[in-house]
Amino acid sequence: MKISDQIEMLELSLSMGDREMVIHPVVIRDKDSYVLVDTGMPGCYGKIVELMSQAGIDPAAPHSIILTHQDIDHVGSLPQFKGEGVEVYAHAEDQPYIDGLKPMIKFSADRKKGLLESLPTQLAEAFEATFSGKVTNVTRLLADGEKLPFGGGLTVIYTPGHTPGHISLYHEPSKTLITGDAMVVNNGELQGPNPPVTPNMDEAMQSITKFKAYPIENVICYHGGLYQGDAGARIAELTESL
Secondary structure, eight states, rough: OOOSSEEOOOOOEEEEEEEEEEEEHHHHHHHHSSEEEOSSSSTTTTHHHHHHHHHHTTTOOOOOESSSOOHHHHHHHHHHOTTTOOOEETTTTHHHHTTTTTTTTTHHHHHHHHHHHHHHHHHHHHHHHHHHSSSSOOOEOOOOOOOEEEOEEEEEOOOSSSTTEEEEETTTTTEEEEETTEEEEEEEEEEEOGGGGOOHHHHHHHHHHGGGGOOOEEETTTTTTTEEEOOHHOOOHHTTTT
16 A cells, blocks of 8 residues: 555564464655565565565665564565565564574564474475574664764654663655554554553553654554554554553
8 A cells, every 4th residue: 555655564464273363564665765664474575575566666676674673574575575675674672583693582482393394395495594692683772862974865764662762763755654563453443552562561552652752644553554643643642541
């Protein structure tokens, strides 16, 4: 879905055993390059590339990757999107997990074993090699308030709580907030992060207060997709008790 000339929201439906999960990676366009925000689960590469092509984005063009955080459904297809010269951006607090120096905090050994057993051999081997701790995945660390040049201007907002190094992004030209998992859209309603998978809810809710500083017309949540109501009023309502 085209949000603006620079922002494309993708929508992928994934089968997760007996349930379906829908995720929304984002592509930020520039004239001859793009930035992919989050890479989906292992095995999502082909579908993401297909959706990009349908949106008129050349997947083979020069590109960078921004990871909002370490969770498996955000970093899973990183092995396929990485390549020579591809910058991978993330916050320092999540970098050790993304580089495989520490186990991902919500990805137990049993879950990892089950996932790898479910994947084709080539995908499983690529995943293990990428997150083995023997290679550097994150090539560029992001700081709170940092302004990136992508798409005419992208501000990094450090929003820990869902993970220690979670970030969100604000695209100034289109007044679009990309929340990662800092917020979700559920049945059309903008909500805070999902409590069962948010280890520090107090910190996560405090992080949401940072969004009050920005004029917001579009909110893209990785889970739930696009919200175009009065985001400022809704964020104020969610954080009123804080």
